[in-house]
Amino acid sequence: MNKKNAELKIGDKVYEFPIIGGTESEYAIDISSLRSKTGFVTIDKGFKNTGSTESGITFIDGEKGILRYRGYDIDELAQKSNFLEVAYLLIYGELPKTEDYNVWKDNIVKHTLVHEDVKSILDGFPSNSHPMGVLSSLVSSLTAFYPKSLDPNRSSDEINGTIKRILAKLPTIAAWSYRKRLRLPVVYPKNELDYCSNFLNMMFSMPSEDYEINPIHAEALDKLLILHADHEQNCSTATVRVVGSSHASIYASVSAGINALWGPKHGGANQGVIEMLEMIKEDNCDYKKYIAKSKDKNDDFRLMGFGHRVYKNFDPRAKIIKNIASDVLNSLGVNDPVLDIAQELEAIALKDDYFVSRKLYPNVDFYSGIIYKALNIPVQMFTVMFALGRLPGWLAQWKEMRENNEPIGRPRQIYTGATKREFVSLRNR
Ligand code: SDX
Numbered sequence: 001m002n003k004k005n006a007e008l009k010i011g012d013k014v015y016e017f018p019i020i021g022g023t024e025s026e027y028a029i030d031i032s033s034l035r036s037k038t039g040f041v042t043i044d045k046g047f048k049n050t051g052s053t054e055s056g057i058t059f060i061d062g063e064k065g066i067l068r069y070r071g072y073d074i075d076e077l078a079q080k081s082n083f084l085e086v087a088y089l090l091i092y093g094e095l096p097k098t099e100d101y102n103v104w105k106d107n108i109v110k111h112t113l114v115h116e117d118v119k120s121i122l123d124g125f126p127s128n129s130h131p132m133g134v135l136s137s138l139v140s141s142l143t144a145f146y147p148k149s150l151d152p153n154r155s156s157d158e159i160n161g162t163i164k165r166i167l168a169k170l171p172t173i174a175a176w177s178y179r180k181r182l183r184l185p186v187v188y189p190k191n192e193l194d195y196c197s198n199f200l201n202m203m204f205s206m207p208s209e210d211y212e213i214n215p216i217h218a219e220a221l222d223k224l225l226i227l228h229a230d231h232e233q234n235c236s237t238a239t240v241r242v243v244g245s246s247h248a249s250i251y252a253s254v255s256a257g258i259n260a261l262w263g264p265k266h267g268g269a270n271q272g273v274i275e276m277l278e279m280i281k282e283d284n285c286d287y288k289k290y291i292a293k294s295k296d297k298n299d300d301f302r303l304m305g306f307g308h309r310v311y312k313n314f315d316p317r318a319k320i321i322k323n324i325a326s327d328v329l330n331s332l333g334v335n336d337p338v339l340d341i342a343q344e345l346e347a348i349a350l351k352d353d354y355f356v357s358r359k360l361y362p363n364v365d366f367y368s369g370i371i372y373k374a375l376n377i378p379v380q381m382f383t384v385m386f387a388l389g390r391l392p393g394w395l396a397q398w399k400e401m402r403e404n405n406e407p408i409g410r411p412r413q414i415y416t417g418a419t420k421r422e423f424v425s426l427r428n429r
Contacts, residue, residue, distance in 0.1 A: 010038055024059050041412040048309065051233075053241065053406065057090060057396050058232045062310035067317065069230055070094070078320050083225040084108065084195055087167060087392035090230050091399060104164075111168035112189035112198065115145045118173065122180045131384045132268075134177040135170075136258040142166070142251045152247035159402075162250045163395050170391055171195065174384050175202035181380075196221040199388070204376065217375045220328045221385075224368060227317045228386055230393025231364075232310075236261040240394040241401045242409035250398060257394045258387050264304070267365075267386040272304035274369035274379050277338040280345075285337075287344050295354045305342075305366030306349060312359035321367040325374075334374050342367060 005016040006029045015037050018030045028051050035041055044050040059068045067074040070089050077086055081095075088096045088104050096104055121141055125134050142165075143149055149162050176186045179202075187202045196218040205211030231237065239260035244253040261267035280290050294303040308315055329336060346362055349355040365386075372382050 008038070010040065013038075020054070022054065024061070035412070041414070043414060046309075047238075052238060052409070053233065053401065053404075055232065055397065055400060056093070057400060058230045058393070060232055060310050062308070062312050065311060065313040065316050067231070074227065074316055075320055078223050078226050081226065082195075083222050083229070083389075083392075086226045086229050087395075090392045090396040091163060107164045108168040108195070109191045111165045112172050112191065114169050114172050114176070117145070118176070119180075119186060122176060125177075125180065127181050127183060129181070130262075131174070131177045131181065131381055132258060132262040132387070134180075135174060135384055135387060136255045136262075138173045138177065139166070139170070139251055139258060140255040142169070143249055146251070149249045149251055159250070159399065163399070166250065166254060167391060167395070170388055171199040172202060174381075174388060175199055177384075178203055178378070178381055194218065194222075196225070200375075214332075216328060216331045220324055220371055221375060223324055224321070224371060224385065225389040227320060227364065228368075228389025230390070230396060233397075234309075235263070235266045236390065237394055237397050240398050241406075244398045244401055245406055245409045247408075250395065253398050254391065254394055257390070261387055261390065262383060267383045267390070269304050269363070269365035270369045270372070270382040270386060271379050273342075273365050274338065274373060274382065276304045277341050277345075277369075280341050281337055285341055285344075287341065287348055291345070291348055291352065295352075303345065303349060303355075303360070305363055306355065307358070307360040308363045311361060311363065314361045315363040317364040318362040318366055321364065321371065322362070325367045325370045328371055328374050332374055336370060336373065338373070339367075339370050342370060 003019055006019050008015045008017060015034075017034065019027055020030050021027045031042060042050070057070065059071075060066065069077060069086060070093055072081075072089070072095075077089075081089075084105055085096060085101060088101065118138060118141065121138060122134070125137075146162070146165070148154065148158065151158075154162075172189055179186050185207065187205050189198050190201060191198075193201055193213070197213045200213055200217055200221065201211060233241075236257040240253045240257040243256040244250070248256075264272045276290070280287060283289065290301065291303070293299045293301040294306075325339060328334075329339060346366070349360070355361075368386075369379070369382050372385055373379075377385060
């Protein structure tokens with residue numbers, strides 16, 4: 001880009017605003033001075049064209065289907081790394097050396113236990129509570145057990161301590177919320193197990209029998225967590241940054257991120273995909289009927305797991321997850337008809353002009369639920385799995401926002417309501 005400034009003409013006046021560029025040939029017009037210079041604000045519902053920050057954590061090229069964490073391609077990380085190492089990379093910016101990785105892993109293992117009083121809070125939830133509501137409440141409750149986390153002027157050491165603490169405890173809280181739903185006794189973390197095996201053990205081991213962790217399950221889960229770990233300024237991450245910009249604690253910010261992720265247009269889509277596939281299976285696998293419904297503007301039905309705000313090409317994560325799904329089901333000897341239905345839907349949609357013209361492709365949620373099902377994870381826990389994966393991304397983005405001392409997030413608006421009018425007392429109305 002050879003121009004330093006963008007020009008905006010309003011009436012017969014021309015205003016200049018700086019053009020800023022990133023390391024991947026992306027450019028933005030810095031409109032920080034727009035209102036003071038022109039009296040105008042901008043409107044961009046859903047922030048489809050609006051950048052909220054400059055970030056060095058994750059790069060996405062939606063047209064080319066590229067996703068990189070701190071410069072490393074997602075498929076290379078999924079093949080060669082592990083979730084805890086990727087978490088370190090996202091949060092601290094570099095792949096850890098062996099010594100740093102071992103200290104990181106040991107520190108996290110040491111904090112997997114949660115305060116016994118968390119069980120009493122859990123007991124207060126009705127058994128049919130959605131686990132995402134339980135998870136966000138329990139994460140928020142951690143401020144009660146770690147009140148120092150509320151101090152907005154905490155040192156970076158104390159912030160790093162909280163980061164390790166919540167990375168360690170979220171799997172325990174998630175597994176315990178699942179066990180409580182089934183009115184089963186909670187299972188305590190076993191520090192000799194790796195991150196994913198420990199989670200699976202806390203989810204599924206039973207007092208009456210030895211639970212044997214299937215390494216295929218643990219490895220598939222580790223890859224899924226890597227693939228969900230960060231995704232630049234998506235809805236839930238943007239929420240974490242905005243809440244954190246008020247100098248709210250990490251626990252309060254992550255709890256808000258969990259609630260934003262819960263929505264079916266965002267992380268809740270992985271639950272929606274499986275519910276959709278099961279519905280199609282029950283409806284004689286009538287894919288064509290559901291493709292037609294998803295295209296009908298008078299029908300609220302959407303093809304869950306399809307479409308993306310940024311990817312106008314294949315979501316690179318969907319490609320990787322599709323392969324993992326086939327591998328896991330084959331290795332486990334599972335023949336799940338919903339995988340065939342998903343593949344049929346994808347094949348039909350990718351030839352249909354409605355989807356092609358709108359550049360709607362399978363996203364990260366389209367195949368992930370098929371793997372969670374094969375791992376015996378219940379559908380209502382699917383979005384909790386997304387939250388477990390996205391946690392390091394939320395933490396990295398929160399830390400970057402605070403280290404950059406970014407201002408409190410407070411958008412402007414255009415008022416369209418009643419203009420000034422006098423109050424009329426009740427007897428005269
Ligand atoms: C995630 O941002 C991220 O990075 C998110 C995420 C992450 O890692 O954090 O990648 C995770 O949230 C993935 C998305 C999961 N959601 C779903 O799968 C729900 C189904 N998808 C849609 O709701 C939708 O595609 C969104 C929400 C994902 C994106 O919506 P946009 O960018 O606001 O686009 P839009 O709704 O304006 O859609 C553009 C057009 C519209 O048609 P027209 O008005 O042009 O006629 O495409 C249509 C939409 O009706 N459309 C769909 C569709 N998605 C968009 N039509 C049918 N089925 C769909 N799934």
